[in-house]
Amino acid sequence: MTTPDIAMKKSRVPADLIEIGAMFGLLVATVSFFTVMAPGFFSPGIFTSMAYQLPELGILTLAMLLPILSGGLNLAVTFTANVAGLVAAWILVQVTGDASAGIIIVAILAALATGALIGAAIGALVAYTGAHPILVSLGFMILLRGAGEWFTRGGDISGMPEFFRFVGHGTLLYVPVPLIIFIAAVALWVLVLHYTRLGFSIYMIGSNAKAALYSGIDVARVQITLYALSGLMSAVAGIVMLSRFNSVRIGHGESYLLIMILACFLAGANPFGGFGRVLPVALGLVSLQVISSGLNLMGVSQHFATATWGIFLILVMVIRAPFQQR
């Protein structure tokens, strides 16, 4: 990337608006399509159902987004989430007798710390060994999976206190709690990526790590921080899943991994890093959920629904191609 920073910054603003507008248009298109095709789609029931389903995949995708923006990848997100969930579950199960709000807060903090720690370890390895993030995070993915299977003996930890279910199944002013958590997570990511020095550094490292280093960015520190944040967000997803499923097992949500990566690319994140915004990703995720719920409502085979996600992702990339000559 030889263009000076200032020029890039200027040209990015309208591109952003086009991107968000396009993703919003796509969302409107999918919603309209199913409103016509699937009788009963445009109903409170369906939107409530989507509001409960979207956050798990959504929060995990946000965890994946930061490494992708930096030109890396974090394949360990689902297992980080479940290991963090295991930690929280383990603490909660110890005190099933009287689960006070205090214990729940301790469990949540411990889970977040676990996630951040795992992320920081991945980041440190990426930063100091220079190994490709795919290799490092793949190693961690296998490590966490094995450790989790061993710890739980392939089974699950279940039977969370009644109050804890609120996180995954409750509502606050008629809005499902998981959705509120997801919106807060999106807001946090917008803040970090677009309004802090860290966010700017992440984009710069993604564009050209060497140039970023020579321009005085502490690349190692930024990488450790961004993977720690990715781990932290995975832990949030782990907590939501723990509550939604009333149990944690190391394999929960395993099937989401590839979908998460694709959802990032769907919204214009560049596989080689440096480009991509949070809001298009969030809108893209809502579109994917609309497709999945809409097809379910039409009673279409789940395998076909998965294929449709694939078609959708390919279609978006084909349409995008002419505009991506940056």
Add this chain to the structure above:
Amino acid sequence: MSRFSKMAASLLAATSALAAPALAQDELTIGVVVKIGGIPWFNAMEQGIVSRADELGVNAFMVGPTSDDPALQVRAVEDLIARNVDVIGIVPNDAWVLEPVLERAREAGIVVISHEADNLVNRDVNFELVSSTDLGNAHANLFAEATGCEGSYAVFVGGLTVPAHNAWADAAVDHLRELCPNMRQAADRFGVAESVDDSRNTTLDLLRAHDDLAGIIAFGSQGPIGAARAVEERGVAGEVAVVGLFSAGQGQALVHRGSITGGYVWSPIEAGEAFVTLGAMLANGESLTDGAEIDGLGTVSYNDGLLFANMPLELSVDTVDGLAELGL
């Protein structure tokens, strides 16, 4: 700020479209969520669901997730709640995971019928076409006869958290211990039996590790198939017993070659029909009683939400062709 407002607008659209009325459904609607779609067992179950629905004049369909990740079943149930069905049928991958969402389904006034999950709490009734004890005992008897009570054995289940498979395995192991006090279990239970490859690999490993391996007892639809292939590859077909339940069509050739000893099963077609029969009964306010005669289920025993029919199907050289023809 415009980004935020757009985001807010889209989310508002997603959550607060509460004005549109839910579609009224006059026809009784039954949705059955199974473990995984696209494998022969659940294809047969779908056949039963659809044909019985035609007979009774109700709308019934099956939802088969694309992998055995329990998270996908939760999503499927959530969409059924949204769709406002009258009855949800469920064959759980992991009972615990489904409790909260099934609780929500019942709060929404939906009848929940489960199959192969007798410890599920949030359900109206769980039905089995044959009780776990009867099924486990039948396999143990067959296994004892085939091995002559000598050597060690291993047990496969669909997953360590699949309640029914583990109950059968418990019953089979207990009964085998009585029948053959000298036999021993070579290793802990393996959760591989929904995958042909994993069952085959595990069996190959077991054959390598244990010289005295007398046989495999496999619960989970792909277990005997994988185990029998491994046994054939190592040239010990017939010497190492492979006992368990499997799809007749898939195991037909293996039974005729003697690499699968046999097993007992129930018909997934009949299970699919039972979902619809029971769903229609409960949705119409009929109650279940012990000793009742139910169309397609025979005389059932019923106690506190657990319903058992007694309809085991023997899988052997004599029966397997007929069952395969039925599409099993």
